[in-house]
Amino acid sequence: MDKVSVIIPTYKRCDFIDRAINSILNQSYPNIEIVIVDDNGDGTLDRNKMIEIMNKYESDNRIKYIKNPVNKGGALARNIGIQAATGEFITFLDDDDEYLPTKIEVQHREMVRNNWDVSIMDGATYNSEGKLISQKKQKISENPTYEELIVAHLMYHLTNTNTFMYRTKCLKKIGGFSDIIAGQEYMLMLKTINAKLRLGYIPQALVAVYIHAGERVSTGLKKLQAQKIIIKEKKKYFNYLTIKQKRYVLCRHYGVLFYIQLNRRKLLVALWCALLAFIHSPSATYELYRTYKGKLKQI
Numbered sequence: 262m263d264k265v266s267v268i269i270p271t272y273k274r275c276d277f278i279d280r281a282i283n284s285i286l287n288q289s290y291p292n293i294e295i296v297i298v299d300d301n302g303d304g305t306l307d308r309n310k311m312i313e314i315m316n317k318y319e320s321d322n323r324i325k326y327i328k329n330p331v332n333k334g335g336a337l338a339r340n341i342g343i344q345a346a347t348g349e350f351i352t353f354l355d356d357d358d359e360y361l362p363t364k365i366e367v368q369h370r371e372m373v374r375n376n377w378d379v380s381i382m383d384g385a386t387y388n389s390e391g392k393l394i395s396q397k398k399q400k401i402s403e404n405p406t407y408e409e410l411i412v413a414h415l416m417y418h419l420t421n422t423n424t425f426m427y428r429t430k431c432l433k434k435i436g437g438f439s440d441i442i443a444g445q446e447y448m449l450m451l452k453t454i455n456a457k458l459r460l461g462y463i464p465q466a467l468v469a470v471y472i473h474a475g476e477r478v479s480t481g482l483k484k485l486q487a488q489k490i491i492i493k494e495k496k497k498y499f500n501y502l503t504i505k506q507k508r509y510v511l512c513r514h515y516g517v518l519f520y521i522q523l524n525r526r527k528l529l530v531a532l533w534c535a536l537l538a539f540i541h542s543p544s545a546t547y548e549l550y551r552t553y554k555g556k557l558k559q560i
Contacts, residue, residue: 262292263373265365266348266429269356270338272300275310277357277471282318284359290366295324296342302331336438336445339422343429343437352426357471360423364467368426375404377461378431379453382424385466389473395553396466397421403462408501410454414447415495415502415510419454422446423468431458443487451494481525488517505542512542516549 267285271278278297285295297315301307308328318324325345329338343351350369354360364382372380384397401413413419425446435456438445453460492514499507515538522531539546 263350263369264292264294264348265290265350265352265369265426266294266296266342266346267352267354267360267365268296268298268339268342268346269354270298270300270335270342271311271356272332272335272338273307274356275307275314278311278314280359281354281356282324284361285354285365286321286323287362288360288365289363290369293323293365294346294348296345297324297326298338298342298345299326299328300332300334300338301329303328334440334442336440339445340437340440343432346429349429350426351429351432353422354468355423355470357473358423359469359471361467361469365426367465367467368463371461371463372426372428375461376459378458379425379427380461380463381419381450382463382468383466384421384424384468384470386470386472389471394472397552398464399462401462403464405460405462407454407457410460411498411501412506414450414454415498416506416513418447419450420446421468421470422449423470425449431456441487441490443483444491447491448494481521484521485518488514488521508542509545512538512545513549514538515541516546520553 269278269281282295282297285293299308299311301311315326318326327341327345329341333341339353350372352365352368368380368382371377381399383399385393386395386397388394399413399419400417401409401419405413410419435452435458437449439448439452441448495510502510515534519531519534519538522528522534535546538549
């Protein structure tokens with residue numbers, strides 16, 4: 262039976278790591294390995310808390326605990342986990358999210374049955390009380406073509422990292438995550454598509470992603486910088502899009518900027534971004550609002 266390695270990078274989120282670990286240990290698929298990459302620096306309060314938590318799992322040989330001496334960021338932390346993994350397949354989990362019990366079994370089975378190099382699933386986002394606030398269905402067929410994948414990724418983002426599963430050799434072949442300030446999962450999927458890996462889609466949501474009340478991503482500056490990188494990359498592929506699709510991509514771009522600026526409490530800038538989104542595509546603006554209004558309520 263193939264071994265599946267699950268990589269969990271963690272940084273300043275000790276409160277939820279037990280839930281993440283236990284959701285993997287309780288999977289219906291038995292042959293698993295958990296690689297936890299502690300990205301807190303040596304001597305910090307969060308490192309000390311993590312060491313105390315990980316002591317509970319010291320005797321479990323399914324768990325590898327790696328301590329980075331200094332904070333390296335999400336991309337490099339995951340790449341360290343990829344190099345340490347010994348499974349034939351690799352998947353990921355954020356430290357404050359969890360897998361549903363059959364996630365690994367279903368994804369591994371479909372990858373083997375279809376001879377896929379990588380697969381992606383649907384997403385589901387919950388608030389801190391466990392209430393479903395948004396769902397993301399990937400807008401691709403189960404065995405998509407290159408052009409279908411490029412168009413879908415430009416328009417809708419074939420993410421989240423928690424739903425990815427790779428054959429380890431294929432993930433290493435494309436070099437893992439790019440060391441950029443943010444948006445690493447978007448760039449990884451873009452590399453995957455351009456490498457012409459056999460990508461399959463499983464239309465099920467078997468990961469619970471959580472948004473916590475009052476949650477902020479520092480000042481949001483990293484997210485803003487990432488958006489500049491991503492939109493610049495997207496424009497390189499605009500020849501695959503119709504005029505209407507280009508307008509949708511730009512509308513979505515400004516919609517993300519609106520969300521970031523709203524999180525930062527930059528209300529005037531947020532309103533300007535919302536106006537730009539509406540100008541590019543009123544119908545897409547309304548569609549995005551309906552899809553993500555649950556997340557807006559958490560701000």
